[in-house]
Amino acid sequence: MPELAWYAWALLAVAAVIVGLSKTAIPGAGTVAVAIFAAVLPAKQSTGTLLLLLIVADLFAVAMYRRQTDWKTLARLAPAVVAGVLAGVVFLWFADDLWVKRTIGVILLAVIAITLLRRRFASGVATPGPHRVAAATYGTLGGFTTMVANAAGPVMSMYFLARRFPVKEFLGTAAWFFAIVNLFKVPFSVGLGIITVPGLLLDLVLVPLVVVAAFAGRRLADRMPQHVFERLVIAFTIVGAVYLLLG
Template sequence: MIDLAWWEWALLALGAVVVGLSKTAVPGAGTIAVAIFAAVLPAKQSTGVLLLLLIVADLFAVTMYRRHADWRTLVRLAPAVVAGVLVGVVFLWFADDLWVKRSIGVILLAVIAITLLRRRFTSSVGAAGPHPVAAATYGTLGGFTTMVANAAGPVMSMYFLAARFEVKAFLGTAAWFFAIVNLFKVPFSVGIGIITAPGLLIDLVLVPVVVASAFFGRWLADRMSQAVFEKVVIVFTIVGAAYLLIV
């Protein structure tokens, strides 16, 4: 049964708005949605509820930016991401809600460190963005964080930003990346019980909010300069990670 107060529904609706915007205009902001859902719902259930909303937003993002993806980057990341997802599945199988919450905090602490390091050593790390070692590191961490907490946005945003993608190439590559990875996660999420019937009912209520915000995000992205876009990505990455760590 769904037993949520009005203000909890309001928070979930706000999180759904962030989901739509994060897929079509503001990468990195999705971490705030992770924090909101984890604050309102039990940790594992929040992961399952949020996953299905992310898939809905992914479909719109892929439709809007399908021609802008860098497929060589996606292929380079694939093996490490799959490995990271499988490690995350094993972790979720054994971990309880308390450990999931703690892991979210630790994961996002690592993301903050990565973000700051990338800003401190922009030239050297940026040049190494496409390197196989960088792909393996970010891919594995991205796979694990997306499986455990749907929190790979900050990790992958930093990787794509280092690759010097312009706005639509960034959004197109990220759209295909998360669409494929999130669909890959569904059978595992059902198998370990984090996608539930009550969670599906919550998703049905929130899907229209996600769709509306995704369209608004596309409108916003068309009017955002490259410089502003990169600053927004970094700011939301740090703020979202810090907020989730506190929660």
């Protein structure tokens, strides 16, 4: 077990709660957990440790929202996501932590700006042509950012928000998306050496907090108005993007 100060454990506990909530109530908030883990643990260990907690939260989210999923959207995203993950693997071999953070921060801010402009001046991604382009663009960026920093939450949140999904369909589609993608990432993460025994031991301590927060998030989602949900998604996405760009 890594030797950490009490305040480091407290921060990791907060991050674990955020992980659970982000999967079942507030997508985009997970980037805050990415920031906390990166601040407390070495970069590679933080990525691998957080990945396993995300998978646990994904499983609970899938169980809760499995009936509210847009499978056509996931099928359209799949090829681009695979390409993005593979690009992320290559990028990790050459880029240092600073370049990774800044690259993802720029991408996220660009995604936010484009999405807000589309929602203001157009009809989202409803027509077939733009939808295919958006799926390819967001899918590639989502695959890339999830591989290099577990930071695809804001990217995909902007895509699902542009699709104008209701709260439960948004959460169900996102749950299946991340469950599949995060499991797909495991062999690459093992090969890159970012999943470690100390990280597994940390996960054993933090998993109960993730589970409790996931159930709390489900109750929160049942009571959350659509407009509040959308504003929270955008707000947490901006916070995560700024952190990754300037942190």
